[in-house]
Amino acid sequence: MSHPEEPLVFVATTDLSGLLRGKAFPVSAWDRRARRGVGWTPTNVQITCFDNIADSPFGALGDLVLVPDAESRIALPAADGRPAIDLALGDIRSLEGKPWDYCTRSLAKRALAALEQEAGLSLVGAFEHEFQLPDVPPRTGDSFGYRGFRDAQGWAQQLLGAMKAARLGPDTFMKEYGPSQFEVTAEPAQGVRIADVSALTKMLVHEVTGRAGLAATFAPIIDPESVGNGVHLHMSFLDADGRPATYDAEAPHGMSEATRHFIGGILAHLDQILALLAPSDISYLRLTPHRWSAAYNNLGYRDREASVRICPVTSQDEASVARQYNFEVRAIDAAASPHLVLAALVFAGVEGLRGRIEPPDVTQEDLSELAPETLAARGFARLPQSLPEALARMEGSEAVRRWFGPDFVQVYADHKRAELSMLDGLDDAEKCARYRDVY
Numbered sequence: 001m002s003h004p005e006e007p008l009v010f011v012a013t014t015d016l017s018g019l020l021r022g023k024a025f026p027v028s029a030w031d032r033r034a035r036r037g038v039g040w041t042p043t044n045v046q047i048t049c050f051d052n053i054a055d056s057p058f059g060a061l062g063d064l065v066l067v068p069d070a071e072s073r074i075a076l077p078a079a080d081g082r083p084a085i086d087l088a089l090g091d092i093r094s095l096e097g098k099p100w101d102y103c104t105r106s107l108a109k110r111a112l113a114a115l116e117q118e119a120g121l122s123l124v125g126a127f128e129h130e131f132q133l134p135d136v137p138p139r140t141g142d143s144f145g146y147r148g149f150r151d152a153q154g155w156a157q158q159l160l161g162a163m164k165a166a167r168l169g170p171d172t173f174m175k176e177y178g179p180s181q182f183e184v185t186a187e188p189a190q191g192v193r194i195a196d197v198s199a200l201t202k203m204l205v206h207e208v209t210g211r212a213g214l215a216a217t218f219a220p221i222i223d224p225e226s227v228g229n230g231v232h233l234h235m236s237f238l239d240a241d242g243r244p245a246t247y248d249a250e251a252p253h254g255m256s257e258a259t260r261h262f263i264g265g266i267l268a269h270l271d272q273i274l275a276l277l278a279p280s281d282i283s284y285l286r287l288t289p290h291r292w293s294a295a296y297n298n299l300g301y302r303d304r305e306a307s308v309r310i311c312p313v314t315s316q317d318e319a320s321v322a323r324q325y326n327f328e329v330r331a332i333d334a335a336a337s338p339h340l341v342l343a344a345l346v347f348a349g350v351e352g353l354r355g356r357i358e359p360p361d362v363t364q365e366d367l368s369e370l371a372p373e374t375l376a377a378r379g380f381a382r383l384p385q386s387l388p389e390a391l392a393r394m395e396g397s398e399a400v401r402r403w404f405g406p407d408f409v410q411v412y413a414d415h416k417r418a419e420l421s422m423l424d425g426l427d428d429a430e431k432c433a434r435y436r437d438v439y
Helices: 027-036 042-046 104-119 146-165 193-211 257-277 318-324 338-355 372-377 387-395 398-404 406-421 428-438
Strands: 008-014 020-026 038-040 064-068 074-076 085-093 122-132 170-175 181-186 231-238 299-301 308-310 327-332
Touching (some): 008 027, 008 064, 008 338, 020 038, 027 064, 042 406, 085 104, 104 193, 122 193, 122 338, 146 170, 146 181, 181 193, 231 338, 257 308, 257 338, 257 398, 257 406, 338 398, 387 406, 398 406
Parallel strands (some): 299 308
Antiparallel strands (some): 038 064, 064 085, 122 181, 231 327, 308 327
């Protein structure tokens, strides 16, 4: 005996492992669930990317709700034998409706509110994502090539079509430098939607490539001897009247005063938040000199080796330049929650605005060739070179503990150390394989 299907809505959070987790409910219950949410368990925050559970201060106790946000909801029709997609991101709240201290999306909202309160600015931004298809044989000589694009064009067009239908603003797609590596970008969004678009885009990449019989991975690196998969976050500001506030034609390199201090805050705290931006064991195989990633706390002018890069503009008139002008943070990968990345960078930037922190001088050189004493004299430092080192910097940071709360810092550190425990005895190639399958 068959019965009519009841379509399901999945409400999701990006957790500390950077993965989408959540719960489904019948679509007919949307109005009620949008008010009350679905039940959630505090200790879920300590489920690592390898599904072991880290030490939890909550144990078996406590109750929360995961409340879907209609603004983030996407719906796509059934295709290729798979049911329709109906998914919304949500906020984890207490039973009394207060944002939970460990909800990554709520933390991003709190950081963005601090930016508006401190400087009257709202954030515009977009994540770029690199990913690979490890089971697809690479074409030699096809970095940024047409043939690799042509091989992928069928599912790539479906991907960008799905992004458009989901209102994610598809921007560009290309065959990237590495073997069977691709990049997808979205148009800029505002506020917490910057991170929402990132999370939803990654989900759609997995969905569309899966329909094509392929297995995409956003793992930071899948071969220690090859390229990494980076994430770049482009950022700019609007003032209270909605006018561009990132560019100043009279200032060095075009940075407005707010931009300069915001970047100064990021670079002054980058070593302390790196465990939130590059949160896997293998992230640090990628964050090395000459990988076009990030190895120092430097601001580069159109330099793809810099942690923060002032990006080029193609516009000619001043008004258009002001709208296009932006900077990108490059010390990020997709093992991180985009909401937690957004929170960490905005908190650091706001600290820079409050303290009027100046960034080091803009670089256009290879810092790996400079002696340590020269780097130190110019305000540069090598970023942490392992996750344990990055976690220790985070735990010792007064600023990070103030922004996120000491309990959050402890829970996050415990989470990551439990993740690391699952890699004991593995070599780098074996670790890469474990992360490849997860992300």
